[in-house]
Amino acid sequence: MKHISILVPAGDAVVGSIEGPHKVFSQVNDLLAGMGQPPAFQVELVGLTRHKTFNRGIFTLHAARTIDEDFRTDLVIIPAPHGDLVEAVALNEDLIAWIRRQHEAGAEVASLCLGAFLLAATGLMDGRQCATHWLGAPQFATMYPAVHLVAEQVITDEQGLYSSGGAYSYLNLVLYLVEKYVSREMAVCCAKVFQIDIGRRSQSPFVIFQGQKGHDDEPVKKTQEFIEQHFADKISIDELAALACLSRRNFERRFKKATTNTVAEYIQRVKIEAAKMSLESSRENVNEVMYSVGYSDTKAFRTLFKRITGVSPLAYRDKYSRKGTAALAA
Structure with a gap:
């Protein structure tokens, strides 16, 4: 039987990323009991203190153990912090050190959503x-340049160090762990019980490209704004470098x-984001959308769209268009 420690961090946290995995792992034990089999997991909440409140006192969680106690675990689950992520890392220094010690003693570690910030702070993910959640990806890349961020993925498995994508996609990682520790059949059963799309491996369709402007390079920011205002036009790098009053080589280096x-890549992402918005809200067909964002090669557009979003333009429209939503409501 594997011992699972779901952490209760200092500061605020997404309570669902604590309760959710606890519920799924406990459900596995219940299903096994119904089959006359022993439990697969001992699931406990582990915190810095025995009791911790979240969401301005709305929720109170009671930890079975604290990190000061002498025990070993098989799997550490790091939930998603909520709020200022730099502050969350600072508040949880003791927890981060404990995670590192448990891993050195043989424990596996899994981060859920923005819990990746705490996992990366251990240094275990370097290289x-x-x-993580796509919203936190730019900050993550800045804070942890030694980590290979794969913002489009829902699950990573690095030899017992796991991470998941944003929000409720952590459930896909939990099912992945159920399959690894118990069986594929049990993971499928849990997917049906909780109605989780077990096959999902990409969070690209959910990404909203907002333009990475959280920097102080004003000439670069000026060219970003130009791209976003003229995405349908043919824009050359030389034109943008001139706008920034920089040499092409220096401009490209500073932009990256x-x-x-x-x-x-930035021009492509701006164009595809505009195409996504058009597919969601307009009645234009895919070719019309393609032309409106400055592409004329149908194959190239569809290939690029699928590479960035993970799905074809038609599949994206079917999933997210207002027309489709209206049909469901009818």
Whole structure:
């Protein structure tokens, strides 16, 4: 039987990312009991203190153990902190050190959503792939440049160090762990009980590209705004470099440093974000949308759209268009 420690961090946290995995792992034990089999997991909340309130006192969680107690665990689950992530890391220094010690003693570690910030703070993910919520990806990349961020993925498995994508996609990682520790059949059963899409591996369709402007390079910011205002036009890198009053080489270097994208990648992402919005709200067909954002090669547009979003333009429209929502409501 595996011992699972679901952490109760200092500061505020997304309570659902604590209660959710506890519920799923406990459900596995219940299902096994119904089959006349022993439980697979001993699931406990572990915190800095025995009791912790969240969401301005609305929720109170009671930890079975504190990190001061002498015990070993098989799997550490790191939930998502809520609020200022730099502050969350600072508040949980003792918890981060404890995670590192448990891993050195043989425990596996899994972060859920923005819990990746606490996992990365251990140093265990340096040089490894890690996922997190796409909203936190730019800050994560800045804070942890030694970690290979894969913001499009829902699950990463780096030899017993796991991470998951944003929000409720952590449930996909929990099912992945159920399959690994128990069986595929049990994971499928839990997916049906909780109505989770067990096959999902990408969070790309959910990403909203907001333009990475959280930097102080004003010439680069000026060109970003130009791209966003003229995305349907043919924009050259030389034109943007001239707008920034920089040499092309210097401009490209500063643009990549400020935004984490090359200039070409940024232009593509702005165009595809505009296409997504049009597919969601307009009655234009895919070719009309393609032309409206400055593409004329149908194959290239569809390939790029799928590479960035994970789905085809038609599949995206079927899933997110207002027309589709209206049909469901009818």
